[in-house]
Amino acid sequence: MVATAASSGSLPPDLFDTTTLVSLAATLVMLGAGYAASRKFLPANAKNSTRVLFVWHAFDALIHLILEASFLYHCFFSWIPVSSVSAEDIASKRFYMPEPSPFLGRPDRIYGSQAGAIHGNPFAKLWMVYxxxxxxxxxxxxxxxxxxxxxxxxxxxxxxxxxxxxAMRRSRVNVLMIIVATAELYGGFMTFCPEWLVLNDNLDCSNFMYKWVYLVFFNTLWVWLPLYALYVAISEIQDAFAVRDAVTKGKKSN
Structure with a gap:
């Protein structure tokens, strides 16, 4: 989901620090939890597509309700006084401050993961890795x-x-998957389109990890899996319509 790459340079010294490794491990744990849930709640003979999509939606739920919820928490409740940082730090964009209006109308505060990380919060540190x-x-x-x-x-x-x-084996899940997948695809586009329009001003594509792992791999998961969910759900709905049409034609012929 990256349109252009920044100039290449040497690898940053904190590329594989403890926080980074813990963050990547936490993502794998959530994926493992999704798979374990599929083993518990789906029948052993469930179709491969059903199991894949169950794992994906379980993983998706954990990401949204734990990690991304923590991001929102820090945006609204973690802050440090602007007076506690130097003017040079702010001018050099070391701290992110929304322009042109101050967040929550508080020009005297710096909000977000950047503030939570200074306070030592582990979730804030995770987001500062990304x-x-x-x-x-x-x-x-x-x-x-x-x-x-x-x-x-x-x-x-x-x-x-x-x-x-x-888990309940209800066919209406296909309608729900279409709603979720559409929302994910739209959200992904609206997240990155603003960056494409300013030539990725806020993105750092200077090394393999940042560009291909953080930006491309992790974000395109929310493109390919929703597209697959749409394909499966629409196919199931089309099959249902085909059965209904066949029954309707049979009744008319009688």
């Missing part, structure tokens, strides 16, 4: 927060609902 690649996640970017409010409050519960309907 913010090395996309600095908007270090602070209260207004576009990102607006999307995350919808994602956490609406899409997160919807993904849990999808998993529940799959």
């Amino acid at each position: 913010a090395r690649a996309d600095r908007r996640w270090g602070g209260p970017d207004l576009g990102v927060i607006s999307l995350e409010l919808l994602t956490v409050l609406f899409v997160g519960p919807m993904t849990v609902w999808v998993c529940y309907e799959m």
Whole structure:
């Protein structure tokens, strides 16, 4: 989801620090939890597509309701006084401050993961790892927060609902998957399109990890899996319509 790459340079010294490794491990744990849930709640003979999509939506729910919810928490409740940092730090964009209006009308405060990390919060430190690649996640970017409010409050519960309907083997899950997938694709576009229009001003594509792992791999998961969910759900709905049409034609012929 990166349009252009920044100039290449030497690898940053903190590329594989403890916080980074813990952050990547936490993502794998959530994926493992999704798979374990599929083993518990889906029948052993469940179709491969059903199991893949159950794991995906369970993983998606954990990301939205734990990690992204923590991002929102720090945007609204973690702050440090502007007076505690130097003017040079602010001018050099070391701290993210929304322009042109101050966040929550408080020009005297710096909000977001950047503030939570200074206070030592582990979730804030996790987001500051990702913010090395996309600095908007270090602070209260207004576009990102607006999307995350919808994602956490609406899409997160919807993904849990999808998993529940799959476990109950209810066909209406296909309609829910279409809603969730459409929301994910739209949200991804609205997250990165503003950056494309300013030539990725907030993105750091200077090394493999930032560009291909953080920005491309992790973000395109929310492109390819929703597209696959759309394909499966629409196919199931089309099959149902085909059966109904066949029954209707049979009744007319009689």
